[in-house]
């Protein structure tokens with residue numbers, strides 16, 4: 001398979017005066033996760049690190065007004081599309097239930113031949129397009145060796161559980177444990193602006209609740225909890241930013257679906 005070169009690899013979009021969203025437009029939609037950069041007075045934070053197909057840290061640093069400032073990587077959960085570039089960061093936060101997955105990630109291939117029929121059906125049933133032969137449809141640079149793709153160990157430097165605070169100086173967010181899609185998934189709640197970093201608990205696309213390590217009852221409780229928050233804006237693990245009304249629509253849709 002010959003692929004075109006996509007350079008730059010990452011899409012960048014400014015959300016507001018302190019938040020950027022980086023995306024990987026040439027990764028299949030189901031594995032194309034959001035990477036957020038939040039700028040603070042004392043430290044900056046990156047939320048999730050994509051597939052790790054191309055170096056992420058240089059792109060992040062190019063967006064930071066002061067690249068010498070401390071940089072925190074907050075990993076919401078350890079599915080492949082959220083941890084790929086984690087090893088590039090020195091400070092790594094994760095929930096204890098997923099710490100092992102970050103320290104010794106399950107090997108993953110960009111070639112989709114090994115993805116089981118059960119997974120393909122799960123993705124199709126959820127509403128995603130069929131998988132491509134590879135998880136990418138372009139290369140980050142000429143000579144990129146698709147077969148050499150690996151997930152590198154990135155052991156956590158700090159464990160974060162429910163109620164922990166991530167402090168960037170002039171911006172603090174509270175860690176919310178949001179299990180269901182994965183056991184140790186965590187989001188971030190920035191009360192001052194009513195902003196929820198919802199991870200894969202909630203985004204404006206097909207939610208995945210039926211696979212290994214997933215728990216619909218826990219997921220339902222997580223969605224009810226999200227609905228009870230004074231949310232103004234959700235920055236999800238995938239897909240564009242959305243507001244309160246859409247957040248409630250999504251929650252209600254899945255709660256009704258699971259009740260039936």
Ligand SMILES: [Zn+2]
Nearest residue numbers: 077079181200
């Ligand atoms: Zn996930």
Ligand SMILES: [Zn+2]
Nearest residue numbers: 033081200237
């Ligand atoms: Zn995801």
